[in-house]
Amino acid sequence: MVELVPSLLRQELDRLAAEGQRIDGRGQFEGREVHLEVDCLYNAEGSAKVVWGDTIIYAGVKFEIRTPWPDRPTQGSLMCGAELRPVAHRKYEPGPPSPESIELGRVVDRGIRESGCIDMDELCIVPGEKVWGVMIDIHVLSDGGNIFDAAGLAAIAALRTAVVPAERFDVGEDHTLKVNGTPIMASFKRAGGRFVYDPSEEEELGGDERIHITLGDEGHLHSLQKGLKGVFTPDEFAEILAVAEQKCSELREMVAEKEGN
Amino acid sequence: MVELVPSLLRQELDRLAAEGQRIDGRGQFEGREVHLEVDCLYNAEGSAKVVWGDTIIYAGVKFEIRTPWPDRPTQGSLMCGAELRPVAHRKYEPGPPSPESIELGRVVDRGIRESGCIDMDELCIVPGEKVWGVMIDIHVLSDGGNIFDAAGLAAIAALRTAVVPAERFDVGEDHTLKVNGTPIMASFKRAGGRFVYDPSEEEELGGDERIHITLGDEGHLHSLQKGLKGVFTPDEFAEILAVAEQKCSELREMVAEKEGN
């Protein structure tokens, strides 16, 4: 009877939407409070902790030395993965990576990769022989809704504060990783029939499709993803895209501030 | 109660056998219509499509460059695998390779390998350094009975029309793969108490053991396999072996014709 709750919840979300309300009192495009902390974990070469409402996510960056692909001898590599482990919520079960965790990791990965903020040629140590592999791991500790945006924020913040551990690998001096841009994700969820920004846990349970938009510094699209059951119109998309531009700018500033620390 | 069907089906097969009939009107050693198409898939270096009654199977050949085993420095390798994916029938489930798919791949593999039609020394590029690995993948799209014979036919036809992609790997010019022979499989199933050639889906459901015989150009045995519950006598084997010789010759001619195209 788990499914009874979403059904009642759906009715409540419909009722609230009709009155222009949200279940936690926020406006349609109002986000929750976000706290960002960087450089917070021993052993990670870059790390960030994001507390986004009841959602808590860590991201950690590690480096390894790899042999480059023969057809790209000067290019390093970037990999971003996410784990939705059972620690994060009663609903997550142990086992091989779920489709949900794969989607989360890949959507964050594409946003960062496609923004071009990491120049793969900058990761070359010895052409054809040694390049850096950069690995960002997203670790969700508490899922209180909208883990996509929190994960994306943690990942780029960890990456932008990462130090390449060249000394440990005996290939030069440690240096800051060069990151040319701050791609930020904004996620929208259909709840009560209309799209809201930054869905809460209840809105995720009683809502329909999600749209994840990653924007770069110049406002260009770098990644789009629609998830879950539901369809949307071009007009709806145009509306949320405008909201995304504003939200991404605000969060980009937050990252910049933390880097200054 | 799935098992009720086979039980009634068994009775029907017994009744038909007593009258010298088969459930689809064929004679005891009469095969179904077979269509063979080769070189039908972009990206595969050799490919074949077999439509054998209601059974549809593709086989594709790919090449890779490998380091040879230290004790066989001039020898390449051949690998044949089969997937019985859920696309092929309601009865197949997703998951790791089933014993059925492993058996299918290995029986086809042995027939081709043991016929000696691929000279492993011909797959050498640079002794001790680079050899070709040839991989045949069998992809069953529709299981309408007797997938073994259809898979074996698709595999050898794909192999015999394969082109070694030397240019793509920068090791010379593309050239036809040398294949010295056309091993062909003939499968028999006990249905209604006696063996029939080329079992249909119903005969597989209501029958007993199968025997798979792979014969080379000269009529020699290269692979035998008995599968499923049941025993047979040496006399029964002698009878079906004679049938196999004729069936394999006919199919071998079909392959030769397609190569001519």
Add this chain to the structure above:
Amino acid sequence: MVELVPSLLRQELDRLAAEGQRIDGRGQFEGREVHLEVDCLYNAEGSAKVVWGDTIIYAGVKFEIRTPWPDRPTQGSLMCGAELRPVAHRKYEPGPPSPESIELGRVVDRGIRESGCIDMDELCIVPGEKVWGVMIDIHVLSDGGNIFDAAGLAAIAALRTAVVPAERFDVGEDHTLKVNGTPIMASFKRAGGRFVYDPSEEEELGGDERIHITLGDEGHLHSLQKGLKGVFTPDEFAEILAVAEQKCSELREMVAEKEGN
């Protein structure tokens, strides 16, 4: 209702303990009869069979040539693993390694490794290039209780009689593996409220926590492990530690005798 048995069994073990008895008539710290056989399997470079009451365990040693880790260019490696396959008892199921089998392998591994009986530098063939990897596999064929002690005994006996197969790998002449010591495990189980040595199958079913103690030639501790539900006091530990010293000495002599053969 499988759990009814342990409940009645527990009462019986309590009653027996109150009278200073054990279910098979042994004294509290009396072990079962142990038979050890070495060099008993073709293809294993070292092998041992232990029959310990109703428990039967084989251990086999294999060698491989590896590239050493860059930071330890002269050091070989040792690995000990255990499989609790379904052959050994009705209760074992097929599938990936169970926590029980992982614990068994790792506890035996630590006892041997930490005793220092294998000098990793002795496993060097060419510094930085080739070292020996020594692999001990424990194969439990019949679990009649106390598989830890039987596995530990089989492992060290197989190791102490192993021959390094240098000729097969073309790196010199075959020679006995140098093993400096004979670490031996002694296991205790709380049954009927007190600890007993060498628990039988029934005591394992109706008892509480286990303590595994591995002692080296000089009586030093090399590995400790507490398993299963239960707590113990420092005084209890002191008592069984004294028993362990005596039991390990006896078994160490048994190994020495077999080596003489």
Add this chain to the structure above:
Amino acid sequence: MGGYGDVKLLREDGKRLDGRAIDEMRPVTIEAGVLPAADGSAMVTHGLNVAVAAVYGPMEAHPRKIQRQDRAVIDVRYNMAPFSTGDRIRPGFNRRSREISKVTAESLESVVLVERYPRSKIRVEIEILAAEAGTRCAGITAASVALADAGIPMRDMIVGVASGKIEDTVVLDLDKAEDNYGQADLPVGILPNTGEIAFLQMDGDLSIDEYNLAMEYNHKAAKEIHEIMVDALKRRYEGGEA
């Protein structure tokens, strides 16, 4: 998107390397009812891509924990055959396939009248036999036709189409070279009757204006492909059972 080389993808005459115009699609053929063992099936060729879809069901959903009291679940497996790509793909677990399977299933649930079949499961198997960029779109198209062929009621079909960007120019329907060396790809699933969107992914770099143009191309192509889908189903009904 790759986008790392200096590969020319547009000719001097403004056409693409294979001679297509900026807003021209590769040739598409569709056949319904191609697999005798399936309840519904379709084969789509789109350029050199070959995608086959099989539908089984509705059938009982098991294990029971996947059952939904009020609707059918749609179980999609998108799979690339080992020989479908330049380098052979190892069979088995694959993160890309899992993601595409998930979002494809969710798209199809958006149009199938799943509430008609409570507690049941509809299996959709998409097999890519040959890949030349755009397989997820060809798979969605094939799945829609196979569902219709199986007689599963839908409120609309979904047409899989993609546009992208090469040499700073928005173009319809990237082929393999354009996908490898281009700047953006925008694959979508469009409901031909309403113009709504059931499937959306994008990666690369697109300004808002470029996005809008790419979507315009996509909507236009969706209409063309939809006609081919309808034709295939008509031929199937006229031809009777396979």
Add this chain to the structure above:
Amino acid sequence: MGGYGDVKLLREDGKRLDGRAIDEMRPVTIEAGVLPAADGSAMVTHGLNVAVAAVYGPMEAHPRKIQRQDRAVIDVRYNMAPFSTGDRIRPGFNRRSREISKVTAESLESVVLVERYPRSKIRVEIEILAAEAGTRCAGITAASVALADAGIPMRDMIVGVASGKIEDTVVLDLDKAEDNYGQADLPVGILPNTGEIAFLQMDGDLSIDEYNLAMEYNHKAAKEIHEIMVDALKRRYEGGEA
């Protein structure tokens, strides 16, 4: 079959490298009831091969979907110990072992009176401790004796035997070198009382005449091994419980 070297396997006197005649088997010993924890068990040494089989059951078949209403299922696992071969075998999934397990189970189902135990399962565990060519046959023989030792009713036992071809000569019971460098191998499972065949595999190159001769050798050897099997069970019954 390997068959790729110029290795001499027959001596000038017509004997084989280990001194056996063309139609001579390696020595075989069998002991029943060797594993206290099992319901039935046996150890077979055949040449240097060591195969142990344990039988558990009949027991309830679970999960329920493997149950058969009208008979017992036989669940066979053929497994090679990591130290049983020249190079160590990694524990776990293995295509060869899966195939042998499947066809061995099907052979045993052909002789066990499975209809006596509807909805139940009989577990047969075959462990190869040392391998010197011919392990699947030694495993089948061990499994037959273990089933008898467990008191499972059978309409006949199965004897595992193999013949093959080396240097164009048909020989009985290939040893390791003969298996590595020979031209064909024909392992079969024979019902000693009827001469019927429950297990059949073959690879390599055999003319029909060679096949017939190899089968003749196999039938002869099956009789010899059958006597050793019966002896082992007699000793076991006389000796009482292990």
Add this chain to the structure above:
Amino acid sequence: MGGYGDVKLLREDGKRLDGRAIDEMRPVTIEAGVLPAADGSAMVTHGLNVAVAAVYGPMEAHPRKIQRQDRAVIDVRYNMAPFSTGDRIRPGFNRRSREISKVTAESLESVVLVERYPRSKIRVEIEILAAEAGTRCAGITAASVALADAGIPMRDMIVGVASGKIEDTVVLDLDKAEDNYGQADLPVGILPNTGEIAFLQMDGDLSIDEYNLAMEYNHKAAKEIHEIMVDALKRRYEGGEA
């Protein structure tokens, strides 16, 4: 234990490399109720180690075969985050983590009043975010506090502590260098109220006397950490719900 280098771990003044005395612990901080989604949670920093534990339940135990009629089962997962160590750890199966999870679960079952919740399951998730030697002990401490935070009744808490041996000297609470180059490690789980031991592992080389001294240090440290645990829970109760 590594113990393979000639690394100096004790200074001339008898102190350790980081300035600690022989019997001095690294700094420990504990916070309860840190994860909003969990029923109970705690974060422990012990030196540079960071361990987080979440508790869910008691909840229905499924699949049913793991249920116990007379008590709750405790399902522990000890997991190291990929970025928690010097070299990245690949997510997934790991023998070390499985073993630690098993013995940690068994320890917690020794103190939780599991008989209060028949047929149920209590999930304990231990995540190591940063590792600097001693993570299993930090995990046990975190799990105890998280269980208390979740309101699960226990007859005592368990404090995770370790002593070891470096340069033939017994010391309390090995740090990373001491763990890498030391001679023995003795991690235990102590019930602070009774001094009983619920968790015990040890590897390396310890004489009986050395063992006794190491355990003396462990008992002393357990008292100190227990106070910090109690403080964390007090702050949590005073602060109300997170």
